[in-house]
Amino acid sequence: MADQWQESFDHAVAVARKAGEVIRDALQNNVKIMTKSSSVDLVTQTDQMVEKIIISSVKEKFPSHSFIGEESVAAGQPCVFTDNPTWIVDPVDGTTNFVHGFPFVAVSIGFAVNKELEFGVVYSCLEDKMYTGRKGKGAFCDGERLQVSDVTEIRKTMIISELGSNRDKETVTKIFSTMQKILCIPVHGLRGSGTAATNMCLVASGAVEAFFEIGIHCWDVAAGAVIVTEAGGVLMDVDGGPFDLMSRRMVSANNKTIADRLVKEIDIFPAERDDAPREKK
Ligand code: IPD
Numbered sequence: 001m002a003d004q005w006q007e008s009f010d011h012a013v014a015v016a017r018k019a020g021e022v023i024r025d026a027l028q029n030n031v032k033i034m035t036k037s038s039s040v041d042l043v044t045q046t047d048q049m050v051e052k053i054i055i056s057s058v059k060e061k062f063p064s065h066s067f068i069g070e071e072s073v074a075a076g077q078p079c080v081f082t083d084n085p086t087w088i089v090d091p092v093d094g095t096t097n098f099v100h101g102f103p104f105v106a107v108s109i110g111f112a113v114n115k116e117l118e119f120g121v122v123y124s125c126l127e128d129k130m131y132t133g134r135k136g137k138g139a140f141c142d143g144e145r146l147q148v149s150d151v152t153e154i155r156k157t158m159i160i161s162e163l164g165s166n167r168d169k170e171t172v173t174k175i176f177s178t179m180q181k182i183l184c185i186p187v188h189g190l191r192g193s194g195t196a197a198t199n200m201c202l203v204a205s206g207a208v209e210a211f212f213e214i215g216i217h218c219w220d221v222a223a224g225a226v227i228v229t230e231a232g233g234v235l236m237d238v239d240g241g242p243f244d245l246m247s248r249r250m251v252s253a254n255n256k257t258i259a260d261r262l263v264k265e266i267d268i269f270p271a272e273r274d275d276a277p278r279e280k281k
Pocket of ligand 1: 163216220
């Protein structure tokens with residue numbers, strides 16, 4: 001039976017690939033760097049331009065759909081998640097990597113209807129890997145089906161996380177304390193690619209058992225959320241409760257045993273929800 005969202009999905013894959021080409025080309029030129037919430041929260045003209053390319057091409061094809069885009073929200077647009085078909089876009093996930101030429105940068109496009117994620121597309125554009133997941137239809141990388149790892153013993157896991165862009169001393173202390181506790185379980189290893197979307201694709205691929213972070217945004221993880229679950233993995237909040245896309249907290253893992261075990265080590269710190277009412281700019 002034809003999938004109701006097939007056309008949207010096909011368009012997401014095509015526009016993600018196009019966006020990736022623009023990002024790769026931009027890497028050849030001087031990148032103009034700007035900052036957002038702090039001196040380490042970076043944005044470039046490429047992020048802004050790529051988001052415009054994605055949103056305008058989707059709008060042209062699907063004029064009634066809604067959008068939550070990282071750079072549109074940074075520019076003052078509200079981050080409102082409604083039941084309307086909604087595209088949740090991070091044009092350049094891994095902006096700091098992009099700025100430094102660190103080779104993991106992804107275009108991340110999630111699509112939700114009635115607040116339920118229907119599909120996710122993550123194009124790891126420097127590796128030229130296209131990851132996709134569609135509700136009930138599995139997750140794939142360049143056409144190969146993805147399956148999470150079957151490890152259930154925490155001591156046999158590789159975990160991936162990020163240090164984020166919050167440099168508040170108390171927060172950094174909590175992040176390091178969590179990482180220390182996890183390392184000392186001990187786990188086989190702790191990694192970070194610099195892009196949440198790619199980290200989640202690595203969970204889906206079975207290369208790592210889990211990814212967790214506090215401080216991510218809905219546009220970093222919407223697409224990856226579908227890819228992980230469709231590869232057989234689980235999502236939860238860092239307190240062990242249900243995953244909430246707007247909460248800026250997540251654990252994604254190969255199975256509940258690993259997720260439950262990790263949650264015990266996470267020192268939680270506050271992060272304002274993506275959908276919290278904000279002052280108008
Ligand atoms: C960031 C990356 C990074 C994660 C941050 C995100 P951006 O996204 O995903 O890995 O640690 O929390 O904000 O800013 O490069 O799109």
